[in-house]
Amino acid sequence: MATFLFALFLLFAAINIGYFLAFFKFSASESSEAYATSFPVSVIVCAKNEAENLQNFLPAILEQDYPDFEVIVINDASSDNTLDVIEEFQKIDPRIKIVNVINNEAFWANKKYALTLGIKKAQNEHLIFTDADCAPQSIHWLRHMTSGFTEEKSIVLGYGGYFKYKKSFINKLIRFETLLTAIQYFSYAKMGNPYMGVGRNLAYTSKQFYKQKGFASHLHVRSGDDDLFVNEAATNRNVSICDHTESITRSVPKTSITDWFRQKRRHASVAKFYKNKDKLLLGIFYSARLLFWIFLVMLLSLKYYWPYVIGALGLTLIIEGIVYFQSAKKLDERDIVWLFPILEPFLILSQLGIFIVNTISKPSHWK
Structure with a gap:
């Protein structure tokens, strides 16, 4: 025995x-580097009841050192003053374009529906996605993410971490789990088997989106606008990774084990739809x-x-x-x-x- x-x-x-x-x-690999890219890109941010976070973090996107970009901000049927905040930003920066989503019975509270409307609004082929509670950690974030695009590479996987709170065990646990997840999806992509990405820092072309018919195959699944899309669309030829420290975004982490547990339950429920x-x-x-x-x-x-x-x-x-x-x-x-x-x-x-x-x-x- x-x-x-x-x-x-x-x-x-x-x-x-x-x-x-x-x-x-x-x-053990070398970090990705930024190259001199200048093609126009559309940054897409989906916001639902995110008025405060947009006020705090949208400026970090607008301050990016990149020659040609627009920011599509989607108000996903918010019940707070999210739309008012977006409109105020638009008054001072014309690069902001607004998509105001009103709930309908067929797509009630479906983020994929809201994102689809945002993608259709975008004027540029190259799309960079992040969340309303996220902030790029460098003014060169867009330069790094766009460097991942080539004629063959239509999907770019970035790292979306969380802000660091000192003397918080739950914060360290959340960030450790996020690090381990990134090690996995970056490593698998390096080995030619990309299987997921995170919507806090993800890029792909509109051509790739329409080739996959958007989120149609998993529209019935409430979550998974990021990882299920990548799991379906990614191949060993069309994905690049962006892992430079200047390409990182960070978002607001949960502060209680209960909230984090609830969040991870949603994420884990999507994995059963992977290949x-x-x-x-x-x-x-x-x-x-x-x-x-x-x-x-x-x-x-x-x-x-x-x-x-x-x-x-x-x-x-x-x-x-x-x-x-x-x-x-x-x-x-x-x-x-x-x-x-x-x-x-x-x-x-x-x-x-x-x-x-x-x-x-x-x-x-x-x-």
């Missing part, structure tokens, strides 16, 4: 190590991580092969630590690296809880 448990533990350790060795493809190969690869990864820690605790509690168990744990943490450190350096998340042996078990338990709760009930969606 002891030998069998130990063998299973080594198997899950090997799977974890194998995945993180694959992630070296991203973490089968992506669901399989992600399922193996998360299952192996969970089982690794379960068998670790079990073997140490029973004192079975404990010197070898500690050795396997040390090797796993060293390899993971190198990947986390290199990736965090690229994506400006260094302060959370040293806590990863603590944050990882918390994150795994949270993901298990999300899976269980989502199995029992459906999560709520776009505001």
Whole structure:
């Protein structure tokens, strides 16, 4: 029995190590660079009850050092004064174009419907997406994101992080989870299997959008305007990644574990619509991580092969630590690296809880 448990533990350790060795493809690579691009672009921001965030963060978009861009701001049937705020910005900056969405019965509270109207409003082929609660962390954000476009590359994956709140464990947990997710989707894209992107920092062409018939194939799914679109449209030839520190956007994170848990429930519910190969690869990864820690605790509690168990744990943490450190350096998340042996078990338990709760009930969606 002891030998069998130990063998299973080594198997899950090997799977974890194998995945993180694959992630070296991203973490050890050179960061993307910005090139001199000047073609016109349309920045698209979807806002629902975001009056305060637009006042705080829209100036960071308007201040971008880029020669030719417009900003499409979508008021998605807000009940606050979001529309008033957008109109005030438009008075002082004609680059702002307004799309005012009024709810209708067929597309009630559907962000994909609102985004579709925004895309149709855009005058330019190259589209850059971010959220109303997001702020580019450099005036060169647009230059970096547009550098990802080529004649062949029609989708650009960027990093959308969260603002850092000191002395907040939940903030560090949220940012660690965001870092791990980015390591995965950047690494998979590097290996020729792009499977998702995040709407806080994403770009694609209108030609690609219409080629996929927009969000038609998953319009019935409330979430997934970003990752489901990329999962369907991305190939090993049409995707580039943008991982320079000047290309980062940051948004307002949840401040309570309950709100974050609710948000992650929505995100996790979308994954079941991914391609089968992506669901399989992600399922193996998360299952192996969970089982690794379960068998670790079990073997140490029973004192079975404990010197070898500690050795396997040390090797796993060293390899993971190198990947986390290199990736965090690229994506400006260094302060959370040293806590990863603590944050990882918390994150795994949270993901298990999300899976269980989502199995029992459906999560709520776009505001």
